[in-house]
Every structure is written in structure tokens, then in C-alpha cells.
Amino acid sequence: MEIAKTYQHGAVEAKWYAHWLGKGYFHSTPDQRQPYTIVIPPPNVTGVLHMGHALNETIQDILIRRARAMGYNACWVPGADHASIATEARVVNQLKAQGIRKQDIGREAFLQHAWEWKEKYGGIIYEQLKKLGCSCDWQRTTFTLDDTYSRAVIRVFVQLYREGFIYRGQRMINWDPVALTALSDEEVEYREVQSTLFYVQYPLEGSTDRITVATTRPETILGDVAIAVHPEDPRYQHLIGKYAYVPLIDRRIPIIADAYVDQAFGTGCLKITPAHDWNDYQLGIKHQLPIIDVLNPDGTMSAAAQLFVGEDRFVVRNKIADLLREKGFLAKTETIVNKNGFSQRSNAVVEPRISTQWFLKMKDLAKPALDEVLQRQIQIHPEERFLNTYRHWMENVQDWCISRQLWWGHRIPAWYDAQGNIYVAETAEEAYAQAHKAMGTTDVQLHQDEDVLDTWFSSWLWPIQVFQGITQPGNAEWRYYYPTTVLVTGQDIIFFWVARMIMAGLHFTGEIPFRYVYFTGMVRDKLGRKMSKSLGNSPDLSQLIDQYGADAVRFGIMISSPAGNDLLFDEKGCEQGLHFCNKLWNALRLIKSWEPRINEQTKPATDFPIKWFHHRLQAFIRQTEKDFEQFRLSENLKNLYTLIWEDFCSTYLEWMKPAPDADGLQITKSYFETLLQLLHPYMPFITEEIYHQLSPRDANDDLIIKPIPAATDADEEIVQQGLLLKDVLAAVRQTLQMHQIKAKQPYELWIQTTQREKYETCIPILHSQLHVQNIVFTDDAPEQAIRTVVGKDILYIKIPELASTASDHQKQNLEKELNYLKSFLQKIEEKLQNERFLQHAKSEVVEREQKKKQDTLEKIRVIEETLRTLS
RNA sequence: GGGAGCUUAGCUCAGUUGGUUCAGAGCAUCUGCCUUACAAGCAGAGGGUCAUUGGUUCGACUCCAAUAGCUCCCA
Secondary structure, X not given: OOOOOOOOHHHHHHHHHHHHHHHOOOOOOOOOOOEEEEEOOOOEOOOOOOHHHHHHHHHHHHHHHHHHHOOOEEEEEOEEEOOHHHHHHHHHHHHHHOOOOHHXXXXXXXXXXXXXXXXXXXXXXXXXXXXXXXXXXXXXXXXOOOHHHHHHHHHHHHHHHHOOOEEEEEEEEEEEOOOOXXXXXXXXXXXXXXXXXXXXXXXXXXXXXXXXXEEOOHHHHHHOOEEEEOOOOHHHHHHOOOEEEOOOOOOEEEEEEOOOOOOOOOOOEEEEOOOOOHHHHHHHHHOOOOOOOOEOOOOEEOHHHOXXXXXXXXXXXXXXXXXXXXXXXXXXXXXXXXXXXXEOOOXXXXXXXXXXXXXXXXXXXHHHHHHHHXXXXXXXXXXXXXXXXXHHHHHOOOXXXXXXXXXXXXXXXXXXXXXOOEEEOOOHHHHHHHHHHHHXXXXXXXXXXXOEEOHHHHHOOHHHHOOOOOOOOOOHHHHHHOOEEEEEEEHHHHHHHHHHHHHHHHHHHOOOOEEEEEEEXXXXXXXXXXXXXXXXXXXXXHHHHHHHOHHHHHHHHHOOOOOOOOEEEOHHHHHHHHHHHHHHHHHHHHHHHHHHHHHHOOOOOOOHHHHHHHHHHHHHHHHHHHHHHOOOHHHHHHHHHHHHHHHHHHHHHHHOOOOOOHHHHHHHHHHHHHHHHHHOOOOHHHHHHHHHHHOOOOOOOOHHHOOOOOOOOOOHHHHHHHHHHHHHHHHHHHHHHHOOOOOOOOOEEEEEOOOHHHHHOOHHHHHHHHOOOEEEEOOOXXXXXXXXXXXXXXXXXXXXXXXXXXXXXXXXXXXXXXXHHHHHHHHHHHHHHOHHHHHHOOHHHHHHHHHHHHHHHHHHHHHHHHHHHHO
């Protein structure tokens, strides 16, 4: 069969994905083997795959494919979360475009629209994962709003409520005035913005003086209830205990002292607005100040504000400033940079707001979750970077606001009676039963809480509930797959997800949810900027795959992403991947071209290449085992790339030319197969394709499931001999090139060495690689020859017409080398003469230094001799 | 303001227990090649005071401290 001259990725990738699926290779069921389990960090159902996902999912696929080939029962569970805020926002917008408001159609109808939306767009991300080659067990696809999953969420809510972890209370929370919902602390992003600092003068009671307060939020002065100064601030001692008037509305407020106030900021006077600022809220409680909420939920001014009622907070900010200026209360303004909180989902400026919400007490849940990690029951990679972050958050954890004022999500299973009593139960029937019992009558009307739960309150159960561990505790699948093996996720959701999954795992099952956590960095562009929609610097993944092929894209992503480091994505990497595919393809073409020629071949003159590559390969397989233990995927891929390109293609295959015999061909194919196996996790499609092109295969003989052989011991001696041979080849070629000797020009190679046996087996290779006429061993320098030095050996290139000279360049190089060796030697000698070194250093170290000294002396002798004959 | 991390070749990064046969890779650059697998290729070359300063040590890219610059997290 004729093999195409270039590799065509498109058709090949579609073909093999369908083949693997058809064979059921991705599907896992419990059996005798050890499980290797990964649960996908569920992407938003609203999402399309971006580069961050691509990095994440590629890593997971690499781990799962490797595990599958190492004989584990590999199970990768895919799925998505329902993304309350994001999805609801999409659906609301879609309805708005049709002139429909969600309040008008009601909860039921709205949810129907939302489900339709989910059916239509929710699967996009799965198709993209398939395109990328992800070997997920699609039969296990889970969605956080599935019926059973929802039951699990409700069940744990009820459990935690009964255990006293969940409470309902009025507290200050982060409010998203656009999405009209509470947010958790983690859903707020703080970013620097340019703001105006307004210096507002408050008239003092019983005086014509004024006190000046600096604020970036003049609209909130309408909610001011006090002015605070530092108790030791000499400027304001006389004012403590006095009263001032809020400009424009003339509210009489006290001037209080509190050490919290920063004397250096602004004027050293702080206005206190407990309803609209976290710190003011605390101060308000401490000093028993009233709370005046001047904002409506949508960020407009409330009736309590008295002025500008119903107008937006940002509009009012300017209007108030103008009015203050007009009335003479505005002393001055300056521009400053401060940090504002933004909603991760809607990007609205978050408003601190006092509101009644449901909270989960975190302290007692966090403690065991921290301990397990500190005791390394769960190992974080890379640890040095993220363990401290994890610990810090866990030690300072705040209660988690878990209610959201939305409809798309798990409705809070709490019912209220007319008196406001709360009944928390898994079903309405149970809630009624509770109410009947409590009230001693069946004449009760209950109303369920309107709010839903934070999306993360469902996804923290993910590793347990994808195996029904909550709804069917102790079931066989759960027992088999849980705890899962490794969680791969971005460092940005360490708190959202990782920490809470560990808490949930320990609390609900008594076991950790996974043994390893592998954190990836952020994907940035090649200039180091975060990828974002607004910058437009995020490449379209589908387009990238169409252009380069999924294998090349996976290669491009992995080749530059060491664990935990940010990945500076550059399309160049994909191009390199594409070239690599081409290289592999051509290796296939070469090997296949040998097939019809094996009969012509007699036994090769040396089996050194075969021996050498065998040991080289064994050493690599062993190293690979270590690399995967330490999640050093990028390094492993780099080394594999070099092994294939340099050692296999440029070295081994060249050394086997013009063609091997039948046995040699067989061995060559088996080497190639092993390389393909090692590469398969990174580049699944082309490796499977080449595997099948290389030899006819039985029906169930596919690379994806072919077990990777265990490494045998590598003979370091033979590996070294290969390196020597490579050095000799390079030295001769370099010398020829420097003397501008054409490749076809005949010459003789004389070798002066004390390790003749190392050369002898390789002479046929020297002949085939160097087009040398004759090779001889010598003990003396021949006449009329160019010299070059390899280690302790001297090579002479004899060309009758050329004088016995070296180029200046070559001399310089030798001199440079000599200087280096001499200073090297000096340092070794100093060391060996140093009493304290001999006393303190281990005996192996001293021996090694002595060996180094001998070797170096020998090399120096050789170079000096060469230089002498050159001059 | 509190905390963490980073700083090695033009760029992106390796360098695992301190001991110059380890200062390395890829990309980029330069030179020579259309050698019958591959020009998406082959064969070579150049390039670094390992941020700075001090300390520990017989010995520091590696450990410690300070300084500078960068990044991230938290408030």
C-alpha cells in the first residue's frame, strides 16, 4: 500500500476517535484491576472550550491514557456544572430580546426556557473535548442539575442544617446589583481602578468650623451615621464626642474615636456608613450605630437616601458631587487608585449589602481538610507554590454564603410558615410533616424559599456524587472508584473547588476525594498577558485544531507548560507539533520502504545500533516512570521529542541505513512501536494511525490499550559508547566543514586511542556516516593530516592535497578548551590539597575528584600534543 | 497593608540530596547542504559573572539574609 507523502490529520483524527468510541475503550466498569480515576473539573454548561480548558483537559487525557496503557482501569468522568449566574443571565438576555421578563412568566416557565437553552448549547463543550481527543467515559457524563445529583445536593443541605453547619442570618454580603444576587467572597474579583477622592466638609454642631472627610463614594454620605477619628490623632482630640451634620440632609451624627482609622489616609477622618462598607459595618456594630441603607438591590438610591431616590448609584455619585460643590461643601478632589470588587460573573461593581442569606459554617469543616493536606494524605503539585496558599485560606476561612437570588439551580429546601418558622427537609411532604408536628395542627400553609444554592455547593460533591456516593452511600462503583486518583485544575479555583471538595469528601464519606492535586498555571499569550475576551488574544481552539491538528495543538500546549507555571501560549508550539507529526510520518515511510528490500540484505556488519538503542530506550522508559510520578509531563515530552527526533530518527535510523535485514527490520519496528506508545498520551491520533500503518493488526490490537512494557536495566556503558560515536561523527563533520572539504572528497580517518575496542564495533557506522575511504588505528601522528580531539582520543583526517594544519578557528577552540581544562585542573588540585576537604568530604566525592584529575590530565596532554604538532 | 512565589543564553524554561567530565534544552540567529524518509528537512556554529550584595561551608546556580525588579493571592 502506498503511504501518503504527507500526514493528513483531519480524516485520521475523526476516524480514530470514532474507532475508540466504538470499541468502548473509554468506558470503564469496576473489575479486578486497580482503578485510576479522574473527575473532570466541570466546565460551565454555558462555556466553549478556551485555552485554559485545553491545557487542563489535555493533561487529564495524558494521565488517563498513560494509566490505561500501564494496566490500570482508567476512568475519566466528564460533565458540566449548571453555572447558576452565567446561565440565568444568558437566558434572561435571550428572553429580553423577545420582550419577555422573567418575573412576568414565573419560575416554572422560566426554568423551561433555561432547560431548552441548556439542551441547545450545553453540549458544545463536549464536542470540543472530543475534537481535542479526550478519552472521557461519555456514558458517565454528569450534570449538576440531573435528578439524582440534585437529590444529593438537597440531601447534604438538609444534613448540614441538622448538624448545625448551615444557618440563615442577616449579615453583610457581596451583592451583585446587575445579577441581583448575593455572591460568595470568592466570586468577587478585586481590581485596581482610578477613582476620585472627594473631600467633603461636614458642619460641626455649635461651631462655624467644619470637619473634612475624604471619600470615594459621596453618594453614600446619605447613609452616614458617624465620623470616626483616631483616638490619638492630635488634630481631632477636641472633636471626639462632639456632633457634626451630614451635608445636604442635615443628619446629626456623632464624632467617635477608633484606632481602626488610618491617620495618614485622606484627612484622617472617616465617615461611617455601616450599610455600605465592610469595615464601617464592623465599626457600626462595635459602636452601636444605626444602619441606614440608602441603596436598592439594583443599585439605585432607596427612599432612605432622601435625595435622588430611584437614580443609579454612579449617576448619583456625580450629581451629589456637583450639589456639594454648588452648596460649598466640597473642599477639593484628587485622583487616586484604589481597588474595587467586581462580580466574576456579571462584572458589575459589587455592593456590600446587609441581607438575609443562608450560610455554611466553615471552621470545623476546614480543620480536617487542612490536616489531611498537611499530612500529605493529599499531595499538591507543585507543592511549594500552593500548599501555603491553601493553608492560609483554610486558617482564615470565613463562613460561606450559599444562597443566590436566582431560579436556575437547586432550590433551597427550606419552607416557611406564616409565623416565619423554618422547616428544612428533602421534600415538601416532609416539611409539612414537620410543621404539622411542630404546630400541632394540619392547618398550615408553607412556602418554599425562593432562592437557589450557589453552584459550588453542588460541585463540591462532584468526586463523590458522580459515582452516586451521596444518593446510594457505599455502592459498589463508589467503593471502587473513590477516592479518585488525581484532580487537575487551574490554580485560580483552589478555594472555590479544591478546598471545598476536600471538606465535602471528608465530611460526607470520611475519606479524601483524591490523592493528588495537580495545579496548572494560567494560560497567557506570548507577551505574558492573560487571555481574555476583551483583549481578543485568545485563539479559537477549534480553528487551531483544524489548522494544525489536535495532536499538534496538544503538543504545542504541553511543550511549554511546566507544572504550575503559567503557560505562555505561542502558535509556534503548534507549528513545532505539526513538524513533529511530519517527522514521525516520514520515519514510518522510511521503515516501510525497507520492507520490500529485506531480501537483498545480508547480515549487517554490526549490531551496535540495535544494542545501543535498546539500552537508550530502556533508560528513557525508566525515566518516564519517574516523570509521571512527579507529574513532570512537559519535561517528559521534551525528552521524548529529543529521543524520537535525535536518537531514533537522526541517529538510529541513519545508522541502520541503507537497510536492515529481516530481524533488524522487526526490531526497528518494535522500537518504533514503543516510541509511539510513549508518545500516545500526548499525541493520540497520529500514533494510533502510524501503529496501524506500520504492521497489519488484529481486530483488538490498538495502541490506545496496548500495555507499555516495563523497563529493563539499561547498560550505561553501551549508552556511553553511543555518545562517543556521536561525538566522533560530529567532530569529523565539524572539521571537514571548517576546512571546507566537500562531502564527496575522499579522505582517510586515523584514530589514536587507548580504547580501541570501543571503536572497533562501530567502524561500519563510521564508514556509512562519513563516506570515509579508509579507517586505521595508529599510535603516532601521521604526516599531512588535520587533527581533532574527542575526549582523550585524537582523530586524524588525512587528505593528501591538504597541508597538515588546523584552521585558526580550530586552534582557538583547542586553546579555549585547554584553558578551561587547566583552570578546571587547578581547582581540582586545590581541592585535593585542601586538608579540610579531605577531612569533610565523603570518600566517594574524593575518589571522583581523583578520577576527574586523571581524566583532565590526560585530556590536557592530548590537546597540548595536538597543538604542538599544529604550530 | 499582610502573605506567597519568581529572577539562569535574544525569548520560553530545565537544572531533583550543595562537589565545574552540568552551566543545559527548545525556539530564534548564523554557516554549509535540493545526501534516493522528511527543505515542515539534513549537517554544523555562536551565545550566559546563573538579578545584586553579604553570609554559612573545605566547596554555592543549588542553603541563609538583605536589596532591587516582576507575578500572584488575601484584606
